[in-house]
Amino acid sequence: MDKHTRIAIIGAGIAGLNAALTLQDAGLACSIYEASNRIGGRMHSDGGGKVRAALKPIYGAAKVARGLLGLMRKMPPGVTAHLALVNGQLGILTYFDGAPYAVLAFSLASDYIQEIDFIVNPDKLRGIPPLA
Numbered sequence: 001m002d003k004h005t006r007i008a009i010i011g012a013g014i015a016g017l018n019a020a021l022t023l024q025d026a027g028l029a030c031s032i033y034e035a036s037n038r039i040g041g042r043m044h045s046d047g048g049g050k051v052r053a054a055l056k057p058i059y060g061a062a063k064v065a066r067g068l069l070g071l072m073r074k075m076p077p078g079v080t081a082h083l084a085l086v087n088g089q090l091g092i093l094t095y096f097d098g099a100p101y102a103v104l105a106f107s108l109a110s111d112y113i114q115e116i117d118f119i120v121n122p123d124k125l126r127g128i129p130p131l132a
Helices: 014-025 061-074
Strands: 008-010 031-033 042-046 080-086 089-096 099-109 112-119
Touching: 008 014, 014 031, 061 112, 080 099
Parallel strands: 008 031, 042 112
Antiparallel strands: 080 089, 089 099, 099 112
8 A cells, every 4th residue: 555545534433533643644644534523532431320330322532541549449349351252352341259240342343343342231240150
């Protein structure tokens, strides 16, 4: 690809922004097209009205990163994390005292995280087996 090649990226989620950075680092220019007025991906949490969780999705790469770090700081000492497939995608199951505590489900696009779902709804966690 030469420097005059025109590159269009559809979607300004985390994956689209990462693709643009990769192209820029390679010295190539690109244009990003986003249908919504939000960029940088999204993080959604589900407490099912039974446990405290964010009420609205978090949009934007920096806000999602800060939100994820904030969630990690609030987890009690002793929480363990295990990589797992969640709905066919990469995810993290967390356990506290051997019982499911929370699930982070990642929606991937081109090997980049596009969306994070943070699930703490006890009704949904009930289907996850405890640690042996």
